[in-house]
Amino acid sequence: MELTSHPTSRNAYVETRAWLLAQHGPVCAYCGVKFIASVMTLDHVAPRRGQTAYDRRDNLVLACPGCNMVKRDQAPLAFLLGSRIRAVNLLRYGAHLSPMLVDMARSLVPAGTEQASLANTTSSADDSAIDWAALIDLDGESPYRN
Numbered sequence: 001m002e003l004t005s006h007p008t009s010r011n012a013y014v015e016t017r018a019w020l021l022a023q024h025g026p027v028c029a030y031c032g033v034k035f036i037a038s039v040m041t042l043d044h045v046a047p048r049r050g051q052t053a054y055d056r057r058d059n060l061v062l063a064c065p066g067c068n069m070v071k072r073d074q075a076p077l078a079f080l081l082g083s084r085i086r087a088v089n090l091l092r093y094g095a096h097l098s099p100m101l102v103d104m105a106r107s108l109v110p111a112g113t114e115q116a117s118l119a120n121t122t123s124s125a126d127d128s129a130i131d132w133a134a135l136i137d138l139d140g141e142s143p144y145r146n
């Protein structure tokens with residue numbers, strides 16, 4: 001445990017949380033689920049390594065308690081690889097992140113996801129079993145309006 005004895009850093013933290021809530025609402029940047037604002041935590045996308053850039057806004061996103069707990073013990077890349085919908089959501093809710101982090105997330109999103117292309121790609125046996133279109137549809141584009 002490290003002491004958090006820097007009031008200016010603490011203020012920046014609170015400001016960033018408020019800014020992110022204003023930008024996206026209380027939506028988890030990893031699972032894409034909307035929660036009540038009071039439970040949302042700020043998550044450092046890249047882990048703390050004694051760097052002064054730790055509390056920079058371009059390293060922070062909103063995360064739900066569940067994702068925060070899962071991610072705590074993992075490297076960011078391993079966490080994103082654990083469920084690639086996290087990378088998709090991180091691209092959507094983390095546009096403010098540093099270019100390095102945006103590139104990392106983008107590299108994990110399968111090519112063609114945004115176009116939802118259903119071309120004949122049946123020969124690849126790696127991620128092709130995943131129905132990306134269904135995952136992306138978490139965005140409220142469901143045909144069921146009520």
Ligand SMILES: [Zn+2]
Nearest residue numbers: 028031064067
């Ligand atoms: Zn989450």
